[in-house]
Structure formats: structure tokens, C-alpha cells
Amino acid sequence: MSDVRTRFCPSPTGMVHVGLLRTALFNWAHARHTGGTFVVRIEDTDAARDSEDSYRHLLDSLRWLGLEWDEGPEVGGPHGPYRQSQRHDVYREVAAKLVEAGHAYESFSTNEEVDARRRAAGQDPKLGYDNADRYLTDAQKAAFRDEGREPVLRLRMPDEDLAWTDLVRGEVRFAAGSVPDFVVVRANGVPLYPFVNPVDDALMGITDVLRGEDLLPSTPRQLALYAALQDVGVAGGPPRFGHLPYVTGEGNKKLSKRDPQSNVDVYRERGFVPEGFANYLALLGWSIAEDRDVFSMAEMAEAFDVTRVSANPARFDVRKAEAINATHVRQLPVEEFVDRVVPFLAGAGLVADPPTPEQDRVLRAIAPMAQERTVVLSDVVGLVGFLFTDEVAIDPAAAAKNLRPEDAEVLTAASAALEGLGEWTTAAIETALKEALVEGLGRKPRQAFGPVRVAVSGRTVSPPLYESIELLGRERTLTRLTAAREAAG
């Protein structure tokens, strides 16, 4: 086991974003590759937006993807608790140390006052806080308190350039003085994210911070905080940072929280398999080899190297995600495929869960043929649904194309051929239908089997016809052929 410790620290607000999961995946892969430790911490300091539902949903999504954590909520560990809502005492204590050592100070300025001062000095108010309260005397502080003002705590930024070697971007540097003293604890005593995040990273011994590019501009503040923390004995050195590229949607805009495309649930519900989804997520900024893009989680862990993560933003491409997923679906052992598909069929009311013995027999028989036609698991509902119902719903477009008046003769001939068929097997059905329709009617295969396919399956696209007919059984097949002939007029 190496001493690398990575962490994933989401805040439980709302839905689970695909970009968030990508970040989790890379932290996981980095920890696994290095033989280190993957920590999950919940940043629920914002009581107004956090919810227990979304907390559970977050953990569930991680587990679904296959990202087991070594320390964190529900599994524990030596640095708990792993939910910030339970760590207030820790923050209070650290803040006090920082004040005592002079790294943090009480600040009474209101935003309006800061603005006014900047304007008066002929500066752009957008420059932000002006560090004016750094050297307040006790008397001045007392006077502010007498006015009824409560101070925030700000961290004193050092007067030197802040630079680090980013794991994915190389050296990044912010000039001295470009970042104002920032608030670490609110006037009401609640500590803020830019404070608790590094404090917990320090306390939990995090060595490698892999996070979204949006956090890059806040890194100088973290570095300054780390230096202060180190000075008061709370932290060792700062961690390594690696800023992961954005995951974007259409038009290179950051995939917004409101965009349905960014919600993992929609992929789960459509029947993306975790192996496939994780594989695609990994491709967003990383590649395993020059000529390969399908791999397992184990292979990713084996090969992952943060240093080789791309710095450019990646567009989330559903088509490619589907293609990768389809490959993983096809690679599943058939029994596994059947197991995974049952909930979708049951959800559509087509089979019982667990399936009855008869349903199970049919499902297992059709599975190999359905599997290679499946992109996402929910596809099977449309693909094999006709086998599990007495009444097929005929797709109107399919009927218009293949159940025209001139097709009635096909249906009649097919019925006749199948009605007295001695042996109800795929081979016998094939022979009988070819004799009756191709030779008997002189139709081209396409013209001959199209109407039959629509009659029995309701669609122009289905698993192989003869196999389907065998599984459907003689009775239901004949009923459907008759019904379709009437419909064809």
C-alpha cells in the first residue's frame, strides 16, 4: 500500500452530475493504480441546500458505478466523521488556532463599505475586498461591536506569488496580491467551503487532490491556508493538485445542472451498464492506449496515470457513450444479460420478477439474439416484448409499410404453411415458410418475410424471425397472422 490518499468530496444537493462522477472515477482510479486509499467525504455545510435524499442517492450512484471507497460514510475509518455537518467542533478549534497565530483576523467591513473605498480610490469595485481590516486595534474592534456588528474571519494572504505544479497542467502561477484575504468563517460562526475543504484534506491526510477545473482559481487560497495550517501544526505540506477538464454539453458550455443530459439517473434508467458508463466517463480526458477505447475498470486501475490526463474540455457525446455501452452489453455472459434485463421487462409489465418458469425459458432462448441488438438494456422491452404478451401492438408505420392489401396473400399462405406443420422447430418453420412464400408465391425474401415479421412482432425490426416464431408458439403465431391479414384488408 502506498501513501497516496485521494478523496471525493461532493455536497449532497440535487441530482448527481456526470462530471461529478467522472471526478470520482479519476480519484478512485488514481488511488487504485497507486495502491493508495480512496476517501469519500460529504461536504454538507449548507443546511439550506443539502438533503438526506440526495446524500443517499450520491452514495448509491458511486456504488452503482463500482467505486467502492476505503474510508468514508457508512464504512468509517480513522479520520471520521466523514460528514462535515458532524465536524463543526473541529473547524471551530482550527479557526481559533489560526486567529491566535495571527493568520486569520476579524473583519467588520460590509460589502458596501469595501465598494465605496475602492471607488474613492479610483479602483474597480470588482477587485473585491481590500484587506482594510488587517490591522484593526482592539479599540476599533470594540467600537464596531458596540455598533452591533459581528465580524467574519478572514485569512491573511501572503505577499508572494502562489504557484504549484498541477498534475494535469504543469506549473500554474498567481501573482502576489492578486487574491484578497478571504472569509473563512461567517459572522454567524458557520465555516465556509474554502476553509473546511482544505482543513479536512489536511486532517485526513489527503495527498492528491483531483478536482474540477472550476476550482483552479481557488487553489492559491488553499495553498495560503495550507501554509498557515502547517504553521500552527494542523497540516503537513500541501497536497498535489490536479485540475480535471470540464465535461461540456452542446456548444462547449459547461454541462449545466439543469441539463437533463447531465443527470446520471437518465443513463441508469435507460439501462446503461456500469461497466460501459464508467468506461465512457474515463474517456472524457483520458485514454488507455493509442488504438483502444474499450476496457474494464480493472484495466483502467491498472493503467491509469493522472499525469496523462488531457487538459482540454471534453464534450459529453451520448452517441459514443451508447456505442461503448453496447460493446460492454455484448461482452456480458448471456446469463448475466438475462439477469440485468429482467427488471426492465418487469418494469414494463411483460414478465414477473422473478420470471415464471415459462417466461424464463423463453427469455433465455431469445437472449443471445436480443443481446447483440441491445445498446441500452431498456431496448429489450421493445425488442422481445412481443414474446411475452397475447396482444401485439402493431406499429402503425410498420403496418403501412408491410401490411398492405397485397400482402394479405403472404399472411394467408404463411398461416396455411404453419397450421399443419408437423414439427414446430426453427428449421422446420424456415423450410415451410420459404417453400410457401418464396417458391409458392414467387416473392423475394424481403417481400415475403416483411409482412410476417410485422404480423408476429409488430415491428419491422425484431430478433431473427424463425426463432421468434418458434418461441411464440403455433397458437399465438396463427392468431397474429390472422389478425394481421384482416388488418391488411
Add this chain to the structure above:
RNA sequence: GCCCCCAUCGUCUAGCGGUCCAGGACGCCGCCCUUUCAAGGCGGUAGCACGGGUUCGAACCCCGUUGGGGGCACCA
């Protein structure tokens, strides 16, 4: 406005100074296979943003331009 990041086919990427008239994948287009659709096989389409340097030699290094994105809270 200030600060920061990014820049190879439509998209994701390989490329880490010569072996690149740039490789793979998705998509798209053909063909083969074929009872449909897939899968599979074969082939094709399409790219180093621009301008200066450095160098014997640049997609790769440096500078600038342009373009895109992000950050500038008592949110996370």
C-alpha cells in the same frame, strides 16, 4: 473589467523535435454477409486556428494574435 485555463478530423483522443503527406474510436458514406435490424468484415470521408520566432528539422518548444471556456460571495 481583472485573473486563470484551453486550442490535432463534426465529437473524444494518440502524438511528448525527425520513423506523421498525422494513428485510433464515435458519427457519416459505400461494399460484403443476410429473412429485417443489428453484430461482424472490408474500404472511404474529415483535422494540426493564425502569425512570428528557435532549430539542420516543429502538430510537438517560445512569443503574440484570434477563438473558446471558467473564476472573481458571509454558495459549494
